[in-house]
Amino acid sequence: MIDIILKxxxxxxxxxxxxxIFSGAIEKVNGAPANGEVVKVCSAAKEFLAxxxxxxxxxxxxxxxxxxxxxxxxxxxxQEKLKTAxxxxxxxxxxxxxxxxxxxxEADFLPGLxxxxxxxxLSLQILSAxxxxxxxxxxxxxxxxxxxxxxxxxxxxxxxxxENMEGEQGLLWGENPPExxxxxxxxxxxxxxxxxxxxxxFYCDQRDNRQILSAYSxxxxxxxxxxxxxxxxxxxxxxxxxxxxxxDSSALALETLAHNLKLNGFKETLQTSIQSDVNKQLRILKExxxxxxxxxxxxxxxxxxxxxxxxxxRAYKDLNRLGMLLLESRGILATFSCSGAVDMETFKQxxxxxxxxxxxxxxxxxxxxxxxxxxxxxxxxxxxxLKGLLLxxx
Numbered sequence: 001m002i003d004i005i006l007k008x009x010x011x012x013x014x015x016x017x018x019x020x021i022f023s024g025a026i027e028k029v030n031g032a033p034a035n036g037e038v039v040k041v042c043s044a045a046k047e048f049l050a051x052x053x054x055x056x057x058x059x060x061x062x063x064x065x066x067x068x069x070x071x072x073x074x075x076x077x078x079q080e081k082l083k084t085a086x087x088x089x090x091x092x093x094x095x096x097x098x099x100x101x102x103x104x105x106e107a108d109f110l111p112g113l114x115x116x117x118x119x120x121x122l123s124l125q126i127l128s129a130x131x132x133x134x135x136x137x138x139x140x141x142x143x144x145x146x147x148x149x150x151x152x153x154x155x156x157x158x159x160x161x162x163e164n165m166e167g168e169q170g171l172l173w174g175e176n177p178p179e180x181x182x183x184x185x186x187x188x189x190x191x192x193x194x195x196x197x198x199x200x201x202f203y204c205d206q207r208d209n210r211q212i213l214s215a216y217s218x219x220x221x222x223x224x225x226x227x228x229x230x231x232x233x234x235x236x237x238x239x240x241x242x243x244x245x246x247x248d249s250s251a252l253a254l255e256t257l258a259h260n261l262k263l264n265g266f267k268e269t270l271q272t273s274i275q276s277d278v279n280k281q282l283r284i285l286k287e288x289x290x291x292x293x294x295x296x297x298x299x300x301x302x303x304x305x306x307x308x309x310x311x312x313x314r315a316y317k318d319l320n321r322l323g324m325l326l327l328e329s330r331g332i333l334a335t336f337s338c339s340g341a342v343d344m345e346t347f348k349q350x351x352x353x354x355x356x357x358x359x360x361x362x363x364x365x366x367x368x369x370x371x372x373x374x375x376x377x378x379x380x381x382x383x384x385x386l387k388g389l390l391l392x393x394x
């Protein structure tokens with residue numbers, strides 16, 4: 001196995017079991033490992049630190065896997081990690097929920113691998129060259145462990161570009177998923193389009209937060225912004241919301257939402273869909289003098305990196321300012337950020353600026369987090385990407 005020697009003083013991340021080593025920390029590569037090959041990572045004193053994937057051109061040159069020198073990173077090793085990840089989700093899957101994230105990349109010691117379960121189908125994302133190199137083994141292990149009807153590749157994320165890999169999408173094994181897969185989450189039926197849907201097909205990371213927010217919606221007028229296929233909309237209707245307006249720029253998302261309304265037997269008169277840019281629509285609603293009791297703001301990732309933080313902060317502030325202006329007195333605002341570069345304290349500060357600009361006093365009722373199928377390793381705080389605030393706007 002090829003050795004990678006780190007510069008003196010650059011071993012701290014590996015010692016603390018952080019899974020990333022940046023290219024600038026490498027002193028010497030003893031050989032010519034292929035991108036994605038498993039290598040031995042050593043300190044400047046030639047002491048073993050970890051095994052990990054190597055990539056010659058990625059800024060993250062090493063993605064660490066195993067810190068026990070006596071372990072061999074082979075198919076049995078991957079099988080053990082996958083079985084552990086799957087077993088840890090058994091509590092989530094029950095008669096009311098048959099969809100969740102089974103594997104969450106670095107959080108499950110499998111950097112660059114994401115696996116989502118949608119009823120009897122699996123959606124797979126491979127975002128690192130190391131995982132790409134052993135894709136066949138991963139598929140074989142998943143077939144044996146889960147016996148799915150089909151496994152679909154959704155490795156079209158921009159993250160693959162960092163490792164010089166093209167996006168890939170298509171059937172990997174078994175049956176092609178139907179246009180709409182019917183799944184259950186918290187007793188609500190959803191139609192999910194894996195092939196054409198966003199990300200892996202569904203945002204299961206908001207499962208707990210949908211239920212928390214919906215408890216405030218009984219008898220209320222709700223505005224669900226960036227509604228996608230209706231997660232918050234459907235939960236609010238289930239809890240007895242008087243009316244829900246759902247806004248999204250995607251026609252496919254709103255078409256799927258319409259399917260989901262019918263599947264659950266909700267009265268169509270209680271919900272209205274608007275295909276529009278959310279910021280534009282919020283301004284229109286303000287001009288029309290509309291007011292709401294509950295507003296959900298769940299935008300896409302505004303800050304893909306720290307370099308985009310300033311621009312993202314302005315976008316989050318303006319979005320939340322508009323939302324606050326549309327709320328009735330003592331109205332409820334559920335606001336989210338899925339940008340890993342925006343930590344919770346920064347997000348709170350942005351919301352405080354928005355409140356100041358809107359001339360509102362705001363109370364924090366609860367902090368939202370990602371659910372247990374999206375765990376955060378203490379040694380990898382970057383895995384905590386989803387955060388949100390449940391606010392009362394006075």
